[in-house]
Amino acid sequence: MPDSETTVQSSPADTYDVGVDNEREGDGEGVALHKHTIAVSHNGIAARQKEREEALLPRVISRERLQTTGEEIANTISHGLMAAGALVFAPNLLSHAAEHGDTVTVVGTAVFVASMFILYLGSTIYHAVPTRCTALKAWFRLVDHTVIYLLIAGTYTPFILEVLDDPWRWPFLVAEWGLAVGGILFKLCGDSHAHPQASTGFYLVMGWIGILAAKPLLAVMPIPGIIWLVAGGLSYSLGVIFYATDHVVPFGHLLWHFFVMGGT
Known part of the structure; x- marks a missing residue:
């Protein structure tokens, strides 16, 4: 006759159950296993997301090093002041354009003021976003670099519309905005991260395209206006040196900001 005690063999389910919640089958195994599965799933998703963000961070936000907290505070304040200044002085610029010019003058001035405000606002937000917010900071970095094209074209627009005559005016306006x-x-859409020099080249070409119209500009533009135009171009161009080396020069990006502000 068999013994009164029956030998119970442990099953894989029982063994797993003990590992999950130290209970026997029927004492909460389903709930514990369900919670364990969800936790593993969530942890896996979080880990993959963290890996993607860590891979994105050095490629998108910085070439070799991230800006320090102190640098980002200085960057934010510098361009934040310019964004506020654009709003403060915009009414005066527009009223002056309306008083001393025509509709074309007002339109050109409005384009410049709008592009200036958009650039400095975008830059301020980008530098204010904490580095730990990787995806958001990467997105605003893209905005920050994109609106530089708007500022350069917006800066040229009043000169092109107000100073240049036909046949120079419209081809130059189309070329600059093109x-x-x-x-x-x-x-x-392109791989600008792999070719940062191409973006810098775009900036410089747009900034110095006015040389092609030097003769008609000199013929109709007052000397002080020429001096200011050239000084602005030089300020942007010299600032590129600090922009290109801001990953090795402490507060180099702030110096780039100062040159951009001077050019504006």
């Missing part, structure tokens, strides 16, 4: 659109599309 380059701006091309640069923006390159940033949005």
